[in-house]
Amino acid sequence: MNDRKNSEKRGTYHHGDLRSQLIEATRVLIEEKGPDHFSVSEACRRAGVSSAAPYKHFKDKGEMLHAVALAGMHRQREQMLAELALYAVGTLDRIVAMGRVYVRFAMNEPGVFRLMFSLSDGHAENKELVATGDNTFLVVKQEVANCRSSDEVSAEDAHRAFLLWSFVHGLSFLNIDEKLVGKNIAFDLEHVLKDVAERVLR
Amino acid sequence: MNDRKNSEKRGTYHHGDLRSQLIEATRVLIEEKGPDHFSVSEACRRAGVSSAAPYKHFKDKGEMLHAVALAGMHRQREQMLAELALYAVGTLDRIVAMGRVYVRFAMNEPGVFRLMFSLSDGHAENKELVATGDNTFLVVKQEVANCRSSDEVSAEDAHRAFLLWSFVHGLSFLNIDEKLVGKNIAFDLEHVLKDVAERVLR
DNA sequence: AACATATGTTAGAGCCTCTTACTTTGACAA
DNA sequence: TTGTCAAAGTAAGAGGCTCTAACATATGTT
Numbered sequence: 296m297n298d299r300k301n302s303e304k305r306g307t308y309h310h311g312d313l314r315s316q317l318i319e320a321t322r323v324l325i326e327e328k329g330p331d332h333f334s335v336s337e338a339c340r341r342a343g344v345s346s347a348a349p350y351k352h353f354k355d356k357g358e359m360l361h362a363v364a365l366a367g368m369h370r371q372r373e374q375m376l377a378e379l380a381l382y383a384v385g386t387l388d389r390i391v392a393m394g395r396v397y398v399r400f401a402m403n404e405p406g407v408f409r410l411m412f413s414l415s416d417g418h419a420e421n422k423e424l425v426a427t428g429d430n431t432f433l434v435v436k437q438e439v440a441n442c443r444s445s446d447e448v449s450a451e452d453a454h455r456a457f458l459l460w461s462f463v464h465g466l467s468f469l470n471i472d473e474k475l476v477g478k479n480i481a482f483d484l485e486h487v488l489k490d491v492a493e494r495v496l497r
Numbered sequence: 498m499n500d501r502k503n504s505e506k507r508g509t510y511h512h513g514d515l516r517s518q519l520i521e522a523t524r525v526l527i528e529e530k531g532p533d534h535f536s537v538s539e540a541c542r543r544a545g546v547s548s549a550a551p552y553k554h555f556k557d558k559g560e561m562l563h564a565v566a567l568a569g570m571h572r573q574r575e576q577m578l579a580e581l582a583l584y585a586v587g588t589l590d591r592i593v594a595m596g597r598v599y600v601r602f603a604m605n606e607p608g609v610f611r612l613m614f615s616l617s618d619g620h621a622e623n624k625e626l627v628a629t630g631d632n633t634f635l636v637v638k639q640e641v642a643n644c645r646s647s648d649e650v651s652a653e654d655a656h657r658a659f660l661l662w663s664f665v666h667g668l669s670f671l672n673i674d675e676k677l678v679g680k681n682i683a684f685d686l687e688h689v690l691k692d693v694a695e696r697v698l699r
Numbered sequence: 700a701a702c703a704t705a706t707g708t709t710a711g712a713g714c715c716t717c718t719t720a721c722t723t724t725g726a727c728a729a
Numbered sequence: 730t731t732g733t734c735a736a737a738g739t740a741a742g743a744g745g746c747t748c749t750a751a752c753a754t755a756t757g758t759t
Contacts, residue, residue, distance in 0.1 A: 313737080313738085329617075329618075331533060331618070334714085334715065334716090335715080335716065335717090336714080336715065336716080344738075344739090345738075345739055345740075346715090346716080346717090347717075347718080347719095347738085347739070347740080347741095348737075348738060348739080349717095350716090350717065350718080351736075351737050351738075352737085355716080355717075356716070356717090409615070412670065412674060412676065413611070413615050413670065413674065415531070415673075415674045415675065416531070416533070418674070418675075419674075419675045419678070425679075428676065429679070429680060432680060453680075453682060454682070457677070457680075457682045457684075458664070458689075458692070458693065458696075460667070460671065461664050461665075461667035461668040461671060462660070462663050462664045462667055463663075463667065464666075464667030464670060464671055465662070465663035465664055465665065465666030465667025465668070465669075465670070466663040466667070467667075468614065468615065468666060468667070468670060469614075469662065469663060469666055471617075472614060472615065472617045472620070472621075473617065473620075473621045474614065474630065475659075476621070477627075477631070478631060478634060478655075478659075480655060480656070480659045482659075487660075490660070491660065494660075494696040494697065495696065512706075512707075515706080515707085536745085536746065536747090537746080537747065537748090538745075538746060538747080546707075546708090547707075547708055547709075548746085548747085548748090549707085549708070549709080549710095549748075549749080549750095550706080550707060550708080551748095552747090552748065552749080553705075553706050553707075554706085557747080557748075558746095558747070558748090
């Protein structure tokens with residue numbers, strides 16, 4: 296079988312696993328320099344290929360970024376589900392848990408987070424990205440419904456989920472963009488998340 | 498006196514008002530193509546000068562963007578103060594008014610809004626930008642304090658102002674990045690703002 | 700009137716994205 | 730086993746970008 300998929304051996308003309316190594320190099324670069332200063336050329340240098348190589352795998356630079364963003368959304372989703380598993384269904388703890396994952400993800404991977412949400416370059420036209428995002432928001436809505444002891448997501452549940460999302464989204468951006476430093480804002484994440492969850496879920 | 502400051506006459510070797518015309522061209526371009534796809538060259542073409550001209554007025558591209566961002570922050574602040582003047586001191590209406598201005602500004606000038614908050618390229622190091630932002634947030638804190646019938650801004654007031662800011666910030670971004678379309682979210686701005694203001698101010 | 704300074708210009712270095720044409724490799728059918 | 734083809738590399742380069750250096754021309758001060 297083809298055991299070259301495991302990214303180890305190069306030295307051959309064909310790389311074997313260029314696509315995923317480019318995505319990883321891109322991800323690292325984005326965290327180092329931000330999504331704006333990322334260059335395909337640099338990613339190529341790190342992957343050890345010529346600067347024309349990526350175009351066998353991606354239509355253009357934007358498609359590389361989309362791949363990184365999509366992988367990020369999957370990571371975020373998985374982290375959310377993993378954290379949710381730790382708390383009892385229908386408790387506020389689960390709402391807090393989702394918020395924690397959201398904000399922490401932004402702190403841990405600010406570059407990718409910005410890419411996922413802020414770089415709107417054809418994101419809305421990318422079916423996969425939109426579907427993944429919708430899917431994650433569906434989880435939030437379901438959790439809100441559970442918290443309010445209903446199984447089906449009502450319009451009111453959706454509205455409250457939306458309030459929660461807006462809040463953690465704004466908090467994440469203000470935080471990674473350092474708009475909060477020196478503004479005398481006591482910022483204990485757990486406390487803030489609990490506070491907001493209570494206010495929104497009554 | 499120097500009446501060439503009024504941007505009209507060119508045809509002369511010296512432009513007369515290049516700095517501000519470059520800022521305006523940049524602003525327009527950013528709204529047309531987004532802050533990422535803005536190019537100095539294009540702004541020069543529109544202003545009718547060579548692509549080296551801007552460097553007599555700005556250190557680099559980033560400084561041009563800072564100028565646009567700063568002008569945006571001043572516009573935002575002025576709109577906020579103008580809107581505040583319409584409502585009685587200490588009322589929830591004033592909180593709603595500030596939120597309205599914030600979200601509307603983001604909708605009307607998404608490119609500049611993104612620039613102001615999201616492009617964190619040395620923003621934190623730019624004293625003027627930071628000071629202007631702090632100043633605007635001070636207004637919010639003061640309004641929250643007024644709403645809770647105290648003149649001085651307590652830590653609790655600051656905390657609530659911060660919750661409000663996070664919320665409208667997130668809402669603005671989700672909105673302009675079109676993350677809300679097709680997610681069955683009833684989005685009546687006035688209603689949402691009132692709802693949130695009540696939840697946060699008890 | 701003459702000069703210093705501010706603010707334009709042209710030319711070009713060095714970087715980037717992406718295309719074209721060519722090369723190498725691996726897979727698979729005969 | 731070998732011949733062929735598609736996949737996935739490479740080198741070269743067009744065209745665009747940022748920014749610098751060297752030069753040119755207005756402006757305002759003296």
